[in-house]
Amino acid sequence: MTVPPLPGEVFLEAFASAPSRELVPGQVLIAAGAPASEVFNIVSGMLMMSRTGNDGRRQVLSFLFRDNFIGLTAADRYYFTVQAVTPAVVACIPRADFQARMRRVPEAEHAFLNMTFRVLEDLLDVIYSLGQRTALERLAVFLLFLRHARRLAEGPADDADPALNEVKLPMTREDIADFVGLQKETVSRSLGQLERRGLIRRLDNHHVRILDLAQLRELAGVVDFASSYRLRG
Amino acid sequence: MTVPPLPGEVFLEAFASAPSRELVPGQVLIAAGAPASEVFNIVSGMLMMSRTGNDGRRQVLSFLFRDNFIGLTAADRYYFTVQAVTPAVVACIPRADFQARMRRVPEAEHAFLNMTFRVLEDLLDVIYSLGQRTALERLAVFLLFLRHARRLAEGPADDADPALNEVKLPMTREDIADFVGLQKETVSRSLGQLERRGLIRRLDNHHVRILDLAQLRELAGVVDFASSYRLRG
DNA sequence: CGAAAGGTTGACCAAGATCAAAGTGAGTGG
């Protein structure tokens, strides 16, 4: 089974005729500790990358969407877990092939390096959030992050498009909690508080409508030059 | 003024005959928002990279040591601040020159990509710390981080070398606090608690002796395969 | 030597964690 050519960065062309794999929710694509023998590109669906300490504490490192590259590591083993959140399709190629291609096509390697930088900058945002923001602020940032991710994944829509304000939360409250560094009860309460303040409306457990985007952004502290252009979703 | 050839990765050779700049403690090398026109490599000393929100909250993103590369960004402006913690010397070259060299020498670009990955993996550790660890654990990790950094910067010494257990803390308590996501009072108290437990001894404000490395590592939770080989200092 | 910055300590406070119970909803088997 193959996948049609993908839009996006040059290096993603490596996946143009790659075989794909289907995942059901919860299914593990990469298990921490396994040899890093393949790399992946998401064709559709949402995945989740996490790391669990030996005492059971888990940190969700990132949620991943279409055209996100997976397999990033300098070591020869994965040190994180990746699993599906929604039904998903990923294109896979052997890591060695990918690396060979990078070597062969300098332009692709260059694009890859650029993408890596953007990932790195996103991680710095996450660090700022975990180190400095309150529970309520983290939830605000999280909702804006999901809005932004969907905008990227589903093609650039007008930022004012009201459809973007319907945010899907396919993951559990605990997944969210482990991502933003809180407990699931606190996530629940914080969402409740955002609703009471009139910033959002909980449609059901897995759908939220953003009612006041401007105030949500204000709360998220998306005001400094760096975040403002990157979290514009 | 030039700098002798440096050890380390291929891409660092770009700095071999670069002019250098001396910094006094506190001096700003890169101001957030400035055009990203230069890249740097640390010759000696300790620097600090941070990001400050518009409301004044500051997150220290990283402490930087010899042969650490600075200037990493996909955008055309720096979105972080870098300043000296100790007296320091950095080699500087124009960003355009560096990029041209990367393009010319695929091997260097490759090494650079590898380094970027390692930085990225370190950031994932930081995220785990900020999201999951307690105050005491964060301080334990921090001390091990400094020990490890010195070991890397001053050349590989035997892990058992007792000299490594003398850890220098040239930064202020507030710098530490903003790095580990706590308040300076909590940093003070946590160090006190580590001392009362017999894991460390505070020699003076800027020097700590690790008395029980094994227990400190235990507390830091450096047990899973990923951290254990990376935080081995 | 004196001022100012940095560090420690104590008392109190609050955000978020923990524990517990009650709703809610999705999937399964009869």
Add this chain to the structure above:
DNA sequence: CCACTCACTTTGATCTTGGTCAACCTTTCG
């Protein structure tokens, strides 16, 4: 198709960790 079950979510009560505020001590530097 319905009912049952189990997982997930919400909400409430209470507790703990770390934050805040304030005083005092130490170090550094002019």
